[in-house]
Amino acid sequence: MRFEASHHYRLPHLTESENRDRFGPYAQSHRHEWTVHIWVEGIMDPESGMLCDLASLDQAIDEEILQKFSGKDFSDGDSYFVDHPATTERLAQFIWQRxxxxxxxxxxxxxVTEDQDLAAEYEA
Structure with missing residues (x-):
């Protein structure tokens, strides 16, 4: 799946100036075209040949990711990113959890890939 969204690195206990000192230009909101790959494990249904109900997966992706974040800043899409820096690593973890x-x-x-040179994976 692909979608455009903005993010910035910010720690809530730091001032704007301290966040700029810590994260440099990444303390300011900037946009990426994000790509997300999801691996599902399970036993293949012999009749359908599928590991999961794709309609349920699509609905969960739409409600938990696309509706919340597409075209927005991550911190506006979910309160989790108000308290946690919206790093690529945290986004991968957030999507896995949801x-x-x-x-x-x-x-x-x-x-989760934010550009051709930067990606993060989360598995648990």
Missing amino acids: LSARLTERIAKVR
Whole structure:
């Protein structure tokens, strides 16, 4: 899946100046086209040939990711990112947690790419 969204690095206990000193230009909101890959593990249904109900997966992705973040800043999409820096690593973890809570299938891994040179994976 791909979507555009903005993020910035900020720690809530620091002042604006301290955040700029710590994170440099990344303390300011900037936009990326994010790419997310999701790995699902399970037993293949012999009749359908699928590991999971794709309609349920699509609905969870739409509600937990796209509706919240597409075209927005991550900190505006979910309060989690008000208290936690919206790093690529945290986004991968956030998506894994949200999808794992919604689906019966095991989410094995989530990979988030913010540009061609930077990606993070989360698996648990």
